[in-house]
Amino acid sequence: xxxxxxxxxxxxxxxxxxxxxxxxxxxxxxxxxxxxxxxxxxxxxxxxxxxxxxxxxxxxxxxxxxxxxxxxxxxxxxxxxxxxxxxxxxxxxxxxxxxxxxxxxxxxxxxxxxxxxxxxxxxxxxxxxxxxxxxxxxxxxxxxxxxxxxxxxxxxxxxxxxxxxxxxxxxxxxxxxxxxxxxxxxxxxxxxxxxxxxxxxxxxxxxxxxxxxxxxxxxxxxxxxxxxxxxxxxx
Numbered sequence: 001x002x003x004x005x006x007x008x009x010x011x012x013x014x015x016x017x018x019x020x021x022x023x024x025x026x027x028x029x030x031x032x033x034x035x036x037x038x039x040x041x042x043x044x045x046x047x048x049x050x051x052x053x054x055x056x057x058x059x060x061x062x063x064x065x066x067x068x069x070x071x072x073x074x075x076x077x078x079x080x081x082x083x084x085x086x087x088x089x090x091x092x093x094x095x096x097x098x099x100x101x102x103x104x105x106x107x108x109x110x111x112x113x114x115x116x117x118x119x120x121x122x123x124x125x126x127x128x129x130x131x132x133x134x135x136x137x138x139x140x141x142x143x144x145x146x147x148x149x150x151x152x153x154x155x156x157x158x159x160x161x162x163x164x165x166x167x168x169x170x171x172x173x174x175x176x177x178x179x180x181x182x183x184x185x186x187x188x189x190x191x192x193x194x195x196x197x198x199x200x201x202x203x204x205x206x207x208x209x210x211x212x213x214x215x216x217x218x219x220x221x222x223x224x225x226x227x228x229x230x231x232x233x234x235x
Contacts, residue, residue, distance in 0.1 A: 118231030137220045
């Protein structure tokens, strides 16, 4: 069977194309509408409510505006906030602006995945673009911590099951299918002891970055580079 999908712009009621698809027994016509401000507010409020996160209406409005009123962009920004907050439940306007203004053409999770996979060439390519821009160091350290903790949790279950793919599939929070091959590779590279060292290093790096603000960028990128090189040596 072959299915033909046709996307179009606005079709008025008098449109012959619309009329054909609406009346034919072999075709269907599905209307699609842009999300309104209210639609996006409901999405954001629902997601934050599920995670017991309290944000003001002003913060949510800024979040929607900076996502260019795009549902996909909004969900990406919400994931950033969830990763950043960890055990915190409140976020101020200044913090939200810092988070959603994270610069660079690559998303933070791509940088971290390349680092944990030991892909030095890709890592350096990303860093060369990030280094000249403002980097939210704490956000990236928190996301790294979450990813390493996820690997730790899966590693600890390997004694119960040797089926890595099954452990990845049942991991909570759910791992998106695009990321599963990367997680599988990372699990083959890192052992429990080394992962625990990274967690300790994250805490130390965050402390040093806060203590030495002028040198924080060097401290931050050196820490990530060491992880990437070690992963490359292990793989």
